[in-house]
Each structure stands twice: as C-alpha cells, then as structure tokens.
Amino acid sequence: MKAVAVREFAPFEKITVGELPDPTPGKGEVVIDVKAAEVNYPDILVITGQYQVKPPLPFAPGKAAAGIVSAVGDGVTDLTVGDRVTAQVEYGAFAQMLRAPVVNVYRMPDGMDFAKGAALGLVYQTAHFALVERARMAKGDRVLVLGASGGIGVASVQLAKALGAGTVIAGVLGPDNVEIARNSGADVVIDLGSINLREDLRTAVHAATDGHGADVVIDPVGGAANAGALRAMAWRGRMVIIGFASGDIPTIKANYLLVKNIEVSGLQWSDYRDRTPDWVRRVQEEIFALHIEGKLNPVISRKFPLEGFADALSLLRDGKAQGKLILEVG
Ligand SMILES: NC(=O)c1ccc[n+]([C@@H]2O[C@H](COP(=O)([O-])OP(=O)(O)OC[C@H]3O[C@@H](n4cnc5c(N)ncnc54)[C@H](OP(=O)(O)O)[C@@H]3O)[C@@H](O)[C@H]2O)c1
Known part of the structure; x- marks a missing residue:
C-alpha cells in the first residue's frame, strides 16, 4: 500500500x-x-x-x-x-x-x-475530556480557551458552548485568527499577541466576566499565556494543561493554587483511549450527535x-x- x-x-x-x-x-x-x-x-x-x-x-x-x-x-x-x-x-x-x-x-x-x-475525532475527544472529565465544567461556567484558532482550541470553544458554558473567552494569536474563534461561538476574543499577558489578560478576562474570572481554562499553548491565564482564574477555578504549542513548558507557581483555591490538572487523552475505550466510544457518539444537532462543526x-x-x-x-x-x- x-x-x-x-x-x-x-x-x-x-x-x-x-x-x-x-x-x-x-x-x-x-x-x-x-x-x-x-x-x-x-x-x-x-x-x-x-x-x-x-x-x-x-x-x-x-x-x-x-x-x-x-x-x-x-x-x-x-x-x-x-x-x-x-x-x-x-x-x-x-x-x-x-x-x-x-x-x-x-x-x-x-x-x-x-x-x-x-x-x-481526536481534537473534539481531547476537548471533551478536558472540559467534562478534567475541568468538571458546569453550565454557566466562564471558560477561557487559549490557542483558540487551532485544532484543540476551535473544538474547545464549540464544545464549551454546546455543553452550556456561560461566557466563552477565546485567546488567539494575531488579528487574522479573531474571526475563526468568533465563528466558533466565542463570546469574547482576545488577541494574546497584542497585550501584556501578565497584566492585561487578567484585566480582559475580568472585564468579560463582570470581575469573576475564568472558572475553567483550557491551555494547549503553555508559555507566557499560561502564566497570564493562571492570574485570570476565578476562585475554585480549574485549569487543564493540554499541550505546549508555544514551545515553552510553563512552571506553575504554587502560591496561586493556594491563594485562590484553584486546580491545575493535565490531560493525555490517548490514555483514556487505551484504558477506557467504552468511555471514549460514548463520548464519540455524543460528539457525532452534537454535530448532527448543528452544535459542533x-x-x-x-x-x-x-x-x-x-x-x-x-x-x-x-x-x-x-x-x-x-x-x-x-
Ligand atoms: N494532551 C493531549 O491529549 C493532546 C491531544 C492533541 C493535541 N495535543 C497538543 O496540544 C497542542 C495544540 O494542538 P493543536 O492541534 O490545537 O495545534 P494547532 O492547531 O497548531 O494550534 C495551536 C494554537 O496555539 C496558538 N499558539 C502558538 N503559540 C502561541 C503562543 N506563544 N501564544 C499564544 N498562542 C499560541 C496557535 O496560534 P497560531 O496558529 O496563530 O500560531 C494556535 O492557535 C499541541 O502541543 C499538541 O501536541 C495534546
């Protein structure tokens, strides 16, 4: 062949x-x-x-x-x-x-x-396990998705909306990527390339959530965006580390976890595929059903x-x- x-x-x-x-x-x-x-x-x-x-x-x-x-x-x-x-x-x-x-x-x-x-397939599965399994996303949660014009990011924005998130905030790199995130259903799009990530990401997320912060952060990017997102999280927020598209594996400052009662967890989706194939099959059926309902595209x-x-x-x-x-x- x-x-x-x-x-x-x-x-x-x-x-x-x-x-x-x-x-x-x-x-x-x-x-x-x-x-x-x-x-x-x-x-x-x-x-x-x-x-x-x-x-x-x-x-x-x-x-x-x-x-x-x-x-x-x-x-x-x-x-x-x-x-x-x-x-x-x-x-x-x-x-x-x-x-x-x-x-x-x-x-x-x-x-x-x-x-x-x-x-x-893979990116929607990864987004689903990140939002539902790792982050325990609840209806109405404010969700911040980094890398939101990429494969994982688009799937995460669409799924968060489809599963009942409140405000979905998309972090993209560069003005050319704003439209794809907005078309995927993001309520607010932030160009991460045009702001000071350490200070301004928190300000932008707070502005989009009436000062609440992000209950859930989906991070396939890492690097400076991760550090900025950590500061933008709400009390009892959950961050899921999916990848390092920026090329930089961030170091998480543990004092943030303590002060805001937040959780950071990792996701390697292929482990679920290999260890729990029936669970993955159920999720795949849900993904196909949401597509047929017009909620994922x-x-x-x-x-x-x-x-x-x-x-x-x-x-x-x-x-x-x-x-x-x-x-x-x-
Ligand atoms: N954990 C798992 O189970 C799992 C599963 C699948 C994938 N992954 C990993 O997840 C990561 C993303 O995968 P993907 O398929 O979504 O890749 P992708 O389609 O290339 O998307 C990556 C996104 O990150 C953005 N980005 C890159 N550098 C950035 C930076 N410095 N600051 C902010 N945003 C930045 C990109 O923006 P531009 O396009 O503008 O550069 C793009 O939107 C990869 O590292 C991959 O290996 C993990």
Missing part, C-alpha cells in the same frame, strides 16, 4: 510517500480503506521520534482516520466489510490501509463525509493529498494552520 513511510526517525521534510506492506487484521482488529486522515501537531513529534510512544520502524504516522472497513479479524462481530467508520489509533492513518483494534473504531453517522468524520481550513502531508505539517509547525487540516487518501 501507499503510505507516508517513516523508515528512520527524522524531520518530516526528509520523509516521503512510499510502499509499506498491506496490513492484515489480527484477532479483534479490522482493516480500513482510509479515505481521510486528520493531521495533528503530535504527528510531527511521532515522525522525529520525540513523542512518548515510538512506533516500530518502518511505520506510517497519523492518529485519526475515516474510511470503509475492508477486512475483519477473528472475534469481530460489531463491524463488517463495507461499514463506514472512523478510528483513533497511535499511528498508521497516513496510509491507504489502516489496521485498528475494533474497540477504537466507531461507526460514522449516515451521510457524514469522511473528512468531517476524521475531523470530529469542524473547521477544515485545508485539504491535501497524501503526498502533501509535509505541506500540512509545515503549516502546523509554523503556526499557520487554522482549525483542522485533512489528508484525502482514497
């Missing part, structure tokens, strides 16, 4: 599309003819070997795909050849064929196109052929990607 073939860990510019062996399904697995794959920031780290999990070489990267089941392994009773599905995996989606454990494969709603199916800003994977990854690395990037494979 044709695949983005990683034969040694290296910068993605050195990787090409080539031939890898066709996968066959083992017990409890299916093989999917991939039609669309979601491009995510962690793919860059997987290809260079800097990610927590290093796949055995050679491999295809890619953590989420949508397509059609083409073969089923022993013990698979829920799915059959021809079913339209999405899958969440550790790697393998940037290829014509993907082998996946059936516990991580979800039937797509009728009529949903493959690009949307793929885009409603992935923003797919660009689509690329499989051969264009490096162009897509460059946009992500350079902070030039808005919303989601998709590879069209089939």
